[in-house]
Amino acid sequence: MADVAPRLNRFAEQLLGAPLPVRIRAWDGSQAGPPGAPALVVRNRRALRRLLWKPGELGLARAWVAGDLDIEGDIYVALDLLSGSVWERGEDARGLAEALRDPEVRAAVRGLVKLAGLPLPPAPPREEVRRGRHLHTRRTDRRAISHHYDVGNDFYEIVLGPSMVYSCAYWGSPDGTLEAAQHDKLDLICRKLGLTPGGRLLDVGCGWGSMAIHAAREYGVQVVGVTLSQEQAAYARKRVADEGLTDKVEIRVQDYRDVTDGPFEAISSIGMAEHVGAERYLEYADQLYRLLKPGGRLLNHQIARRPQRDESAYEIDEFIDAYVFPDGELAPIGTTVTQLERAGFEVRDVESIREHYALTLRRWVAGLEADWASAVNLTSPGRARVWRLYMAACAVSFERNRIGVNQVLAVRTPESGDSGMPLRARTWGA
Incomplete structure (x- = not known):
């Protein structure tokens, strides 16, 4: 008798105290579940064992990455429906113990154990990284960056497209091209920084060299780009040579903390500060302040999370930490601004471009799905599944205002108080 899905649906409702908002399709x-809704596909009993041995988000993530769970139908609709329920409801040991006091919950767990058959816990997928004890040392940061970025440049070409820019684009219209929106983002940053020919720009976390190339080619500046990724650096250097810009752009494999050849007129940090960590953020801000000339500008482009009433209760996202950005941390925008000001910066402008990141992520997901077989061959089925879930889930989070992204323009204002900023800065010279 094919009855696994109805039983799972009933167990889920007992555990959650509410009907599951998606359908379930089981291995039998x-x-x-609700007709017409996207389906959560439970491919085998191992998916249940993963959830029982590791309740909450990490167990779900392991089942997804291993291919034991899947989503059938619109992934964005499914993730939106699941938000705040089983997909995002991690239970720590105390929370689970409290839940098990409910007779219905205990009955549901017993039913799941019987259905799963409970031998030893399945091994985590090989794509998982364990969180280290010592965060944000030079060694652990190199390891974290390598895990995320040294996946293969060919894989990133599939996801990011020809622009090879791995950060939020800047859209004039949702119908525009990804390449045009990324060009406009880079140009906006250059204008905010007030780049002029002959000046020096430090691009912290330079990625595949797109910002460095754009700034040197379009604004005539001398650029130093630093990254911890060997693969990114090799790719960026080739692009620089192909553009005939080797006299203007230097790409280094170097920790930003080890840059000593300032001062620079401008610094761009685009999608890098998320890797810094809360304990190291003031050190990061201090270092960039020291590297700027008086009157120099910093453009800090960074994802932000919503603040919590009790910040001490904030927990790292288990899926992101284990599979996407090991040791990464998001901070509220207010915290970021405060830390920059503590380092001595005068914050002159904060622009939220949250909706732009949702559009960008949807384009990246479309690129990945359009060439799925190649992406799998270049990495692994698990890695491709990590990226699809991560980008789609983040798109929903940006759309629902659970996370945001901001460009913060800050100045190392000299003692004279002359910031060098135009009276109506928001035109940015456009």
Whole structure:
């Protein structure tokens, strides 16, 4: 009798105290749940064992990456429906113990154990990284960056497209091209920084060299780009040579903390500060302040999370930490601004471009899905699944205002108080 899905649906409702908002399709072919809704596909009993041995988000993530769970239908709709329920409801040991006091919950767990058959816990997928004890040392940062970025430049070409820019684009219209929106983002940053021919720009976390190339080619500046990724650096150097810009752009494999050849007129940090960590953020801001000339500008482009009433209760996202950005941390925008000001910067402008990142992520997901077989061959099925889930889930989070992204323009204002900023800065010279 094909009855696994109805049983799972009933267990889920007992555990959550509310109906599951998506359908369930189980390995025996049975289905249950709201007609027409996307389906959570449970491919085997191992998916249940992963959830029982590691309740909450990490167990779900392991099942997804291993291919034991899947989503059938619109992934964005499914993730939106699941938000705040089983997909994002991690239970720590105390929370689970409290939940098990409910007879219905205990009955549901017993039913799941019986259905799963409970031998030893399945090994985590090989794509998982364990969080280290010592965060944000030079060694652990190199390891974290290598895990995320040294996946293969060919894979990133599939996801990012020809622009090879791995940060939020700047859209004039949702119908525009990704390449045009990334060009406009880079140009906006150059204008905010007030780049002029002959000046020096430090691009912290330079990625595949797109910002460095754009600034040197379009604004005539001398650029030093630093990254911890060997693969990114090799790719960026080739692009620089192909553009005939080797006299203007230097790409280094170097920790930003080890840059000593300032001062620079401008510094861009685009999608890098998320890797710094809360304990190291003031050190990061201090270092960039020291590297700027008086009157120099910093453009800090960074993802932000919503603040919590009790910040001490904030927990790292288990899926992101284990599979996407090991040791990465998001801070509220207010915290970022405060830390920059503590380092001595005068913050002159903060621009939220949250909706722009949702559009960008949807384009990246479309690129990945359009060439899925190649992406799998270049990495692994698990890695491709990590990226699809991560980018789609982040798109929903940006759309629902659970996370945001901001460009913060700050100046190392000299003692004279002359910031060098125009009276109506928001035109940015456009």
